[in-house]
Amino acid sequence: MTHSRDELLKQLRVRGARLTIQRRLVLDILLDGNDHLSVQDIQAQVTQRGADLTETTVYRILQWLKNLGFVSQTDLGQRGVVYELIGSPRHHHLICLNCGGVIEVGDGLFEELRDHVRRDYDFEPRIDHMAIFGLCQDCGNQNISGE
Amino acid sequence: MTHSRDELLKQLRVRGARLTIQRRLVLDILLDGNDHLSVQDIQAQVTQRGADLTETTVYRILQWLKNLGFVSQTDLGQRGVVYELIGSPRHHHLICLNCGGVIEVGDGLFEELRDHVRRDYDFEPRIDHMAIFGLCQDCGNQNISGE
DNA sequence: TTCCTAATTGCGAATTATTCTCAACTGCGA
C-alpha cells in the first residue's frame, strides 16, 4: 500500500476503475488529510475546494475505496465513523467508554493477533484501523452507575 | 460475570438500580437467548411473551446494561448490531467482507492483546465480543473489483 | 478525433437505527 498520489491512481487504473473528477477529488482530500476524516469533514473539504459532491457520491466513493482495500472505515463510538487511507504507519485507538478519551497506539499490538488468525483460521484479517473500547486509567477505578 | 438470573438481579440491586418489569423482561430474554440478539430479536421475544415494550425502552435498557458491563454490543457489519450477556465462555467472530461468512473463534486469541494493552497503556480493554473483518480462505484469492 | 456505452453521478425520497422530549407512571426507601 502506498501513499503516493500517482501510485494510487495507477493502481486504480490497473483495476479498470474510471477515474472521475469526483473520485480524484475525494482521493486528494484523503491524501491531504493527515487525520481521520468523517463524511462531513470530506464534504467540508469539497466545499472548501470550490467543488460540490452529493453525500451519496461521497459515500459511494468511500465504499468503493474501502472494498478495494485502499481506505479503512472505523467506528470511533461517540465520535462517529471515520475514514482514512491505509498506509504506513498503521495505528489504532483505545477509547475510554467513560470519559471518551482516545489513546493512539501502534500497530505492533496487533501483529500477534493477525498471525494467529492467519495461521489458525486461514483468514486474512483486515485490522487496518481498530478501535478498542474500555476504561482508561483514570476512569477504571470509578464506580460506573450505568447512566 | 455470571449467567445466573438471581445473581444478576442481586448485582443490579446492589448498584441501586430499579428492577422494573421491563428490565426483568429484557434480562430474561437475554438469559434465554443463547445466540446474539438484535433489538428486533428482542422485540420479537417481548411480543412472543405477550408483553409490549417500546423500542425506546429496549434501547435504553440495553444501553444501561452495556454501561454496567453486563452486556456486550457488537456491530457485525451487514448483519447489524447484536447484544448478548457477557459471560463465559467468551467468543468472537471473523467476518468475511466478501461472502459475509462468519467464523466463531475462542477468546484465547485476544488474551495476549488484552495483557499488552493493560500493561503498556494502563487501559482496561473491554474485548467482550469482537468482530474482526477480513477475507476468508475462499474469498482471499479472488480479485475484488470494489463493486 | 468522434462516437458509443457502460459506469458513474445527481437528485430527492426512502429507509434504518437511534435518540429526544415530556407527560404519566411506578419501584422502593422512609
Add this chain to the structure above:
DNA sequence: TCGCAGTTGAGAATAATTCGCAATTAGGAA
C-alpha cells in the same frame, strides 16, 4: 402507605446511509 426520583410510553426528531432512476461522462473503439 406515601412521595418522589427514576423509569417508561408515545411519537416526533435526528442522523446516517441507501435507493431508484434519469442525466452525465470516462475512456476504449472506430
